[in-house]
Amino acid sequence: MSRAAKIEDVASRAGVSVATVSRALRGLPHVSQATREKVLRAAEELDYRPNPHAARLAAGRSGTVGVALPVLNSWFYANVLAGVEAVLAEEALDMHVVVVDGPDAVERFIAELPALSKRVDGLVLCDLFMPDQLWEDLAGGPMPVATIGVDTGLFDSVTIDNVVAASDATDHLLDLGHTRIGLIGAGPEAAADNESAALRRRGMIEALRRRALDLPPELEAAGSFSVAGGKEAMQELLGDTAPTAVFCLSDEMAIGAMWAADEAGLAVPGDLAVVGFDDQPVAEALGLTTVRQPVSIMAARAANFVLARLEGEEGPVERHVMPTQLQKRRSTDFRHLTHVHAHS
C-alpha cells in the first residue's frame, strides 16, 4: 500500500494545478465542466481523501460544531445528542461533544472556551447555566451559538415554556381533586444551576396559588434526575405529611417515585398520583402521565440555527418556544384504578 494520495498527486495526474483541484473538489466556481470532471476522475482513481487538518488549518474553519451537555447517558440528553448528530451528519459536519459535568464543570468549560473556539465553528449549548457576563463574552465572540433549555436573549434558542408546562400538569392534579401535591426534582434553591427546574417549580406554585394553595417545604424534595434520585426523594416525602400526588421533573424520577410508592405499599394512582416530565417511551408503557417535550426536534432545530448562522444568516436572534403537551395516563387516572390493580 503506497502512501495516501495528496492534492498534489491529484493535480499532476489530472494535469492541472493544486488550486484547480481544490476548487473542483469543493464545487467552487471558476472551474470549467471539463476540468472538473478530469479532476474528479483523477481523485477517484487515486482514492484521494483530503486531509481535514490541513484543510482546517488553511481555511481557518473546522467544519465542526460543538455540543455541550451535562451528561450523555440520560434519555433526555442522549436524544439531544442524537438530534444534533442527525442534522450535522446530513451536512457532513463533525460533532464535537463536550460533557460539562463533575465539580467545577462550568468553570472548566468556561476556561476551555478559548481553546474550544479553535476547534469548532459553532456551538450548541444544552442546559448550561453561566454567569451573565460570560454569556455576553460568548455573544461578543465570532462563533454562532444556539442554546437548548436556556434562553439568554443573546443567542438563538430552543426552549419549552416550563412555567406553563408545569402549571398544566399541576392543574391536572388539582382538577382531580388533589390538594396536597408534592414536587420532586427541585427545592427552593434550584434556580442557581438549573433554570428549567426553577421555572417548573414556579409554574407549579402559580397553579397552586390560583387555587389558594401553596407548596410547603415538606412537600418538596430535590435529588438527582434519575430513578434512584426520584425514589429517594419520594421516600423523603412519605411520612405523616405525605402528598396524595407528586409532580416529578423527569420521567426517570417519576419512575423512582412510583417504585418508592410501591415499596411503601401505596397504589398508584389510588394512594398516590404521579406525573412525570419528558414522555420517554417507557412512560407510555407504564401508563405514566407526563409532560411531553419534543426533545430531538428541539435539538435538531438548535443545530439548524447554528448551521444557518454559519451560512451567514443575519437577522435577529431566534427564540423558539416549543409546545409541550400533557399526556394523561393511568398514573393519574382514577377511572383505571381497577384495571391497574388487576394487572401489573
Next chain:
Amino acid sequence: MSRAAKIEDVASRAGVSVATVSRALRGLPHVSQATREKVLRAAEELDYRPNPHAARLAAGRSGTVGVALPVLNSWFYANVLAGVEAVLAEEALDMHVVVVDGPDAVERFIAELPALSKRVDGLVLCDLFMPDQLWEDLAGGPMPVATIGVDTGLFDSVTIDNVVAASDATDHLLDLGHTRIGLIGAGPEAAADNESAALRRRGMIEALRRRALDLPPELEAAGSFSVAGGKEAMQELLGDTAPTAVFCLSDEMAIGAMWAADEAGLAVPGDLAVVGFDDQPVAEALGLTTVRQPVSIMAARAANFVLARLEGEEGPVERHVMPTQLQKRRSTDFRHLTHVHAHS
C-alpha cells in the same frame, strides 16, 4: 481583543525559539527547568492556546479516538458513549462519534474508513458487523482498534458471554417450571447483522435442549430493540400458542412486552414471566428480572485498550469477556405474586 496568540508570540515573549516553546509546553525532554517555567509563564500571560489543527497537521496525529455505534439514544449505547467519553476526557483526547445507522450504514461506514483514519488515531467499534475481509483490512492498517460486543480475534475486544447469559436466564425460567418460553428480539435469521442476538438465541436454545425442549417458530418474534418493538413482538406471540414466559433481548423490549401483557389482561409474572437484558435502572424499579451487563465499564475498558495501543503497547490481542449476572426480580417471581397484584 487582539488576535489569538500563536506559538511564535510565546517564543519571543519568553525569549526562546518556537521549538523550545513546543517542547516546553508539551512536557518533552531537553528543556531545562528554568526555561520551561519561563515559557509556561509567557504562555499563561498571553493566554496562549495551541491550534489543534496545526498541531495535528504537523504531528500527523489527531489526538482523537473515534467511536462507532448504531444509535445514540438507547440506554445501552448512550452508556457506551458515556463510558468511552469519560476515559478520553481523562486523557484530554477528543472523541469523534460516528453513528452507523440507516440503510447501507455499514457500507457507507466502510467507504469512509480511509477518510476516517485521517481524523482519528484509534477506533472503538461497538456492535459493528462487517465482512471478514474488511476486518482484516482494518487489522492490516496502522490504527489501533478495539471492539465492543464483537470479537473478531483480530482486535482487543470486550464482550460478554451471550450464550451463557442467555442460557442462565432461560434456566431460571425453566427452574420456575416454564416449558413454553418465548424469545423476543431475534428470529432464526438474526445472525447476519446482530451477532449478539444470535448468540443469545443459541444460549437459550441450548438451555432448552438440555431439558429436552425446543424453540418453535411461533415462540420467536424479532422487532426493533425498543419499547414499541417489544410490545409488537409480544403481541405477535400472544394468541392460542402464547408462551408462559418470555426472554427479551433488551430491557426496553421487556418493558414493551410487559405493556402488551398488561393490555392483554395478563398479569406479570402470574400469567407471563418476563426476563430482560441489560439491567438499566428502570429494570430494578419495575422489578424486572434481567441480565446485568456492566455497559459503561465495558466501554471504558475498550477505550483503554485503544489508549494502551496508542501508547505503543505491543503484545497479543486482548479478548476480555465480562461477567454478566442474572438479576432475579418480581417479573419472574411467584412468591411476590400477591404483592404485585396489590400495588404497582
Next chain:
DNA sequence: CCTTCCTTGGAAAGCGCTTACATTCGGCCC
C-alpha cells in the same frame, strides 16, 4: 589545557491544504 560527550536550544523544513493575486486566453465591441 585540549578533547570528547552530553545536554540544551535554535534554525528551518515541512505537514497538506486554501486563497489572494497574477496570468493567460478567447471573445467582443467599436
Next chain:
DNA sequence: GGGCCGAATGTAAGCGCTTTCCAAGGAAGG
C-alpha cells in the same frame, strides 16, 4: 484589428504547529 473584459487556471504565500538536524557550551576525562 486593437484593446478590453471576464472566465479559467496557475503561482505562491501562508495557516500554526512539530520535528529533524545542527550548533553551542559546559562537564568530565585524559
